[in-house]
Amino acid sequence: MAQSFDDITKQLGKRHRRTRRLKLTCMAAMVLSAVFLVVFLGDMVNRGWSAFQQGRMQIEVSYTEQSQQMPLTAVDEQYRQLVSRGFFRQIPQRMEADPELLGTTRTQWVIARSSVDQYLKGRENSLSEQQRQLIDRMVEQGNAKLAFNTTFFTTGDSRMAELAGILSAALGTLLTIIVTMAICFPIGVMTAVYLEEFAPDNRFTRLIEVNINNLAAVPSILFGLLGLAIFISFFGVPRSSPLVGGLTLSLMTLPMIIISTRAALRSVPDSIRHAAFGVGCTRWQVVSDHVLPVSIPGILTGSIIGLAQAMGETAPLIIVGMVAFMPDPSFSLTQAATVLPAQVYSWASLPNQAFQEKTAGGILVLLAVLITLNAAAVLLRNRFERRW
Amino acid sequence: MLDYLLPAFIVLMAGLGTIAFWMGRQRAARVRAEGTAMRSQPGQYGWFMSLASVGAATAIIFLCWLALLITGSPVPLYSLYFIGLAVALLGMGLALRYVRPDFHARSAIEGVIRFMLAGAALISILTTLGILVSVISEAIRFFSMYSFWDFITGTQWNPGASFLEAAGRSSSASSQAQFGSLPLFAGTFMITLIAMLVAIPVGLGSAIYMVEFAPRGVRQAFKPVLEILAGIPTVVYGFFAAITVSPLIVDIAGFFGLEASYTNALSPGIVMGIMIIPFISSLSDDVLHSVPNSLRQGALALGITKGEMIRNVVLPSATPGIISASLLAVSRALGETMIVVMAAGMSPNLTANPLETMTTVTVSIVSSLTGDLSFGSAHTLSAFALGLVLFAVTLLLNLVSVFMINHFREKYRLNTI
Amino acid sequence: SSNSSQLRIVGSSTVYPFASYVVEEFAATTQYPTPVLESTGSGGGIKLFCAGTGMDTPSITNASRRMKVEEFERCQSNGVNEITEATIGYDGIVFAESSVNEPINLTREQLFLALAAQVPQDGELVANPYQSWSDIDSSLPDREIEVYGPPTTSGTRDAFEELVMAAASEEMSAYGGEYTDIRSDGPYIDAGENDNLIVQRLQENQNAFGIFGYSFLEENPNALTAATINGEAPTPEAISSGDYPVSRSLFFYVKDAHVDSVDALRPYVELFMSDQMIAPNGYLSTIGLIPLPESLRQQEREEVTSFTPIELSDLQEG
Amino acid sequence: MTRNTKVDHDSISLSASDLNLWYGDHQALKSLSMKVYANTVTALIGPSGCGKSTFLRCLNRMNDLIPSARVEGNIEMDGRNVNSKDMDVVALRRRVGMVFQNPNPFPKSIFENVAYAPRMHDIVGGRAEQEELVEKALRDAGLWDEVKDKLHQPGTSLSGGQQQRLCIARAVALRPDVILMDEPTSALDPISTATIEDLMVRLREEFTIVVVTHNMQQAARVADYTSFFHLGEIIEYNDTTTLFEKPATRKAEDYITGRYG
Amino acid sequence: MTRNTKVDHDSISLSASDLNLWYGDHQALKSLSMKVYANTVTALIGPSGCGKSTFLRCLNRMNDLIPSARVEGNIEMDGRNVNSKDMDVVALRRRVGMVFQNPNPFPKSIFENVAYAPRMHDIVGGRAEQEELVEKALRDAGLWDEVKDKLHQPGTSLSGGQQQRLCIARAVALRPDVILMDEPTSALDPISTATIEDLMVRLREEFTIVVVTHNMQQAARVADYTSFFHLGEIIEYNDTTTLFEKPATRKAEDYITGRYG
């Protein structure tokens, strides 16, 4: 006869404790990764939120004939070094567009130069003591303030930190991603369908499989070299264009899409295929009418995650020249462009300290987009997660 | 003018395709209406017609274009369009004769579809070839200047001073240059090792927690958190490593009386580990899920505690999957670029101390391709040689992982009768 | 057609901040389409530039060093025969530290002794034994030698080696001018292309020095102080006049074959070479470009705007 | 339930002769011959793994989908050899429908489940025609009354028994000659089982039905003929009453009396 | 096979009273009471989905693993309530072992499969002791002769029937009081089935066995007592001979004679 419950229970204490310890350890691991995320996001927000603010000043601007020729004379001498040079640059154009301005003097809010902006934010800057006092006074009178930075979202890159924005990089990213998806989505899904539904189990198929797994692990920078040699040099795709960036990224994203599509296809139970074959469907009809429709949520989830990864990729794009300086947003597949992560990367290496804040701001925008995309993928999956 | 030609041509082709489809279908429907049994349905004859005309034309245009590019001849756009048009019309005419009861339009389409799918699958092979082609010729040029063996086994990475070249004294400089890649690979492996030491325990631990312990709610809340970590661009991680983690590590090391370099290998390693956590955890999650529940129940039903069950039954069964996930993660870490470009140093340094500065293969590739070096110099070409070796290493890892999986699968054959 | 007038510029990341300023100004003040400017590094830029004369090749490449003879020959062999060289100014290379330290003066020789792979001792070359500045000269502070500097792929490093190291070695008999290398045993730390990180490091690691471009010094006037070299502080005036010994010229090269076909090329070059940009009070000087001396600037402007091609011999001068 | 064994023995729907099948090296069917008579219900019984399902799948070439399977021998239908290379499997399966062990409706609406195949085979054209066909098939499968108000809900929202009848309706909608059923009730509750058994008996008027079952009582209840399989061979094939009441072989007797299995 | 119904009715091993179980909203067991006598084989039969497996899992709290399951009621063993909060499930399962429908050996060697749990429970210490125990358990499970030369091969390399006996050996090795078996032979061929049925009869000497089966002949062959389940209730519980020969209820009779199921 075996031992009684009490005997056994007595011996169990130690073993139960070990289980609890394992559970705690594993939980700690998970909490740790959450903490990483929180620290990371916290750090980024801390560094970058001020990029969404912008120093502005209210000054008198006199639109005279002289100021049309020499814009600097439009404002009082003491402010000239404080107002963004971009503002002066626009004065002639603005006067041309609006002839009534001529001869008037207006008190208006203008964008401050980045050193002023940095001073208002309490950062290192190159202002003189006199200028600082002047700004302090303006702040007291309500003539200088920090406001929401719309410029950051509505302009392209600029060498003047106060005017630099992410619009052209965002457009570039958008175009590049469109090209990427337009190419790698169909090819990836087709490959996956071939491997999962059509391919005979032979050496060639296994070679393709190993090859795809291998591509998924190939350093992304090698894809850059590929883009440079094949797309730019051989096929003559314009350098720096969203087209070449998209092509390069699509090859990089391809394995990811294939792998996730295959998983999605595999999760469709064979019973559905059998049913379809049973009513006389051809292989392609089985796939197109039954398997693909039900696996689309899974395919989309994988693709969105692949897309998010492609969006954040930088190294191969540096090699194919997508780090162009783009002051004007452009919307063309074949003209030069830059992408958000490359913009972030190039801002990070500029001397002007104000760009460090822009870098973190750009990162925040990028993160917001990516988190949104990932959230969409998660939602999609949760909504359609289905067990047959 | 030329800009509108392509869209116009596409529209024309689409029109032709529609016409072909319609013709095929009508004709088949007419035959069928006469009461003749047909091998395929009218719609399938229609598709067949479209494929035979527009499909063939597209394929031929593409092939001609490719052939011209390969031979390096200029591409005569007009003739290409003309050829395409001719092929389309010809194809339509020929195909029309095949719209008859005993022709298997269905299998013909099916064949074309299969062919196209296989063609898509071929692209991944072409990609690999493309990578090889794009690095190999420059790599060969490099190896003609510098011995392959020395490159693989040398412990000195010292590309020499290019200013001497500029000063026209390059002869003496090139004799000075040393391209022993070991320090670069050592740095790469060191950083990878650190990353793995962070990622594998944390990733695996979270996966175990999520699969075996976590209540449903926690699971649903934390999975997205991990996925967000996965979605963060590497350039951002690089920024984080360089700006936040490196100084922190120097401070911490200083607290313990250790001296750490600001470009230490530890911080990119740790940050890369953080980047890889979700990768490991989601793969392990899948692997743990695929351990059949019957095994768990079998253990629990014998009065095995949950901890013992996980350690002794679940993990051993999941080992092959976890190993292959880890190897995949290793190859990602090896090839990771932006984090190290931003946070690791650039000094090739053969050391085992992670607090010292080190550099990696990818850093070296990027800096020699984007630096101020002359493009024909051995230093620039070394980037391609490094790329080639890196490619070989990841390939090797992959093969090892495939081999391991097969081996373990054999050993722990999980059979579900 | 419209395409041919889009100007493409590639090249050095050091010139990039200045060129991008000009591009922006050019785009804002003229009707031409915005030029495309890409930072590829000097070598990558010259490679693209020299690939041919087609419209898909860049018309201008920026360089933080002079074109090399072999590069020039490659250009020639690809049909890029006429190239105009424009010197736009100087980039001072500073040797700086965190401003919490006392200002320091160094001689070229001291720098050499601190950084060379091999130093002369008793007439022979030995592996550099110096670990602390005071080892070199007791008047220097007792600080560990720790220098963040550009990597071998950087033109800044070339210039530094040429102007400091090689120059100093020439005065040392044991060397006979055959200087080759910076030490790689630790005190010299190759830092990335990102000079901001060096600046950041210097603030954290107050022991260390950094080698980087003048513009980074100018942008961080309160955080950094530069060492004076041979008694000269790196001020724009001293660099411009050549009194401060460590500076290099910045260039761009123009493909003359594009002058007629790319409409924007000539006005862009004219804008770049104008006083508004590169004179001592020009825009570029406010972001760290050290202007050429007046006379040189005039001469350079004339040569460039008339698109006078360079000869191989110009480059061989060294 | 009434069973009518008085069927026309002359009309043969399918006829297998000397059929061999290998899965890799394992021979699952061994030189098997059997005739299936038109408008009857034929049951295949036998212990697990004896090849019942395998044989059934041969009849509409579903074994083509198993890469390791290799078939030899003849199955004649309508004067053509089902196994020959130039047999069009699509046409074959259109004439030999199949119902599986676990109900597997398409993840589409109830209507689409039934209308899909006929539309694909161009049997019906317009919407009205389709509606008519769907109604008829659902009525045949005894499901119409239960689903007529929710034709556009997903097929998977039905209960197990209803789903199985939907699958039968789907097969019936193509008006095939033969309907194969592989343990169609083994996943169902007793009441659904009874409904489907009724259905089989009814459908026999119009179709030939071959059904695999592990439930001998079921075979006894619905089948006109029963074939007893053992280790890939047919041990005994006879009309159901004879087989159950006077089995000719020891093996069949042992099996039927539950001595094993 | 001999069956001995002369067992000691007084010694009760497990006793469930007023047991209710819900999966979410669905009540799977309805106020069920039943005594399991020591050193007998008790069979649970009934149509699919009637709650046999569910009840079996209650006896060693395997239902704890199903998040949606909620149990009410008592199961008494050794004077303790199995269902109470302070019952240590690990201790319980150590005394109430289980064998599943599909053989599920651990991915370890045959030796380890058997020795693992006893070692964890500190029943055996040294190597020699383990070997002795493994041999005894494998002998009990009638597997020793077949595997004694390959104890260090993986358990998964055995055939299905051998694997199932390995699982029985694994359970036996712990010397529990009760062994629960859920359709232990349904995935096996007839010969393995017979071996395992023999085994059950033999093991009864030392253990109490509760077995779920869908094969009534099997119940008749091996069980001392049989309990007939229907829709979560026990319709009839009696010694096997009585139940099969003179069922007291109409439902049980219908089921036993194969009128449905």
Ligand SMILES: Nc1ncnc2c1ncn2[C@@H]1O[C@H](COP(=O)(O)OP(=O)(O)OP(=O)(O)O)[C@@H](O)[C@H]1O
């Ligand atoms: N896809 C397959 N690959 C390899 N062997 C198979 C396959 N399908 C079945 N078999 C084997 O062929 C034999 C016959 O299998 P089959 O499924 O026809 O039996 P069955 O009589 O239908 O059994 P059950 O009553 O369990 O459904 C079995 O030994 C089985 O293991």
Ligand SMILES: Nc1ncnc2c1ncn2[C@@H]1O[C@H](COP(=O)(O)OP(=O)(O)OP(=O)(O)O)[C@@H](O)[C@H]1O
């Ligand atoms: N995990 C579960 N979650 C929800 N419902 C369940 C679960 N397991 C079983 N059920 C339901 O509880 C009822 C009883 O199931 P149980 O598995 O006990 O039946 P069974 O008698 O063992 O049937 P079978 O002979 O098919 O094994 C069934 O209606 C079943 O659908």
Ligand SMILES: [Mg+2]
């Ligand atoms: Mg079967």
Ligand SMILES: [Mg+2]
């Ligand atoms: Mg059950």
